[in-house]
Amino acid sequence: MKLVLLIPTVVLMAISxxxxxxEFTKTGEANYLIFKAVHLTVLxxxxxxxxxxxRSMFKIKYVEVPETNDNKNYNELELQHS
Structure with missing residues (x-):
């Protein structure tokens, strides 16, 4: 599922x-530096x-599930038959 997240970022990297x-703009134009800065920022x-x-695809989380006391208390009860 995380590989699907890579598609738009790779497309943005390719476009920028x-x-x-x-060179869409010429060096002498006023927007030249803004053009370069915006595309470098996007990249x-x-x-x-x-x-x-x-990195998140290869990161392994260790989750410890604590044992509940219900099982221990149930085993300690003495069952009475009627």
């Missing part, structure tokens, strides 16, 4: 990487989310 490699967030998802 492609947009960074291809960084996508990489961090992908790393967190992959």
């Amino acid at each position: 990487g492609y947009n960074l490699s291809v 960084l967030i996508s990489v961090l989310c992908t790393a967190a998802i992959i």
Whole structure:
């Protein structure tokens, strides 16, 4: 199920990487630095989310279930027959 979460992040990484490699704006334009900063930020967030998802897939949680006292008390009772 967690592999499905990787699909949108990989798509975002591909789109932002492609947009960074291809020059949509010229160097002299006013939005050039904003364009680069936004796409680098999206790429960084996508990489961090992908790393967190992959790390959570291999993380093993140890859950200890405490034994209830009901079983012990039941075994100690003396049953009376009528």
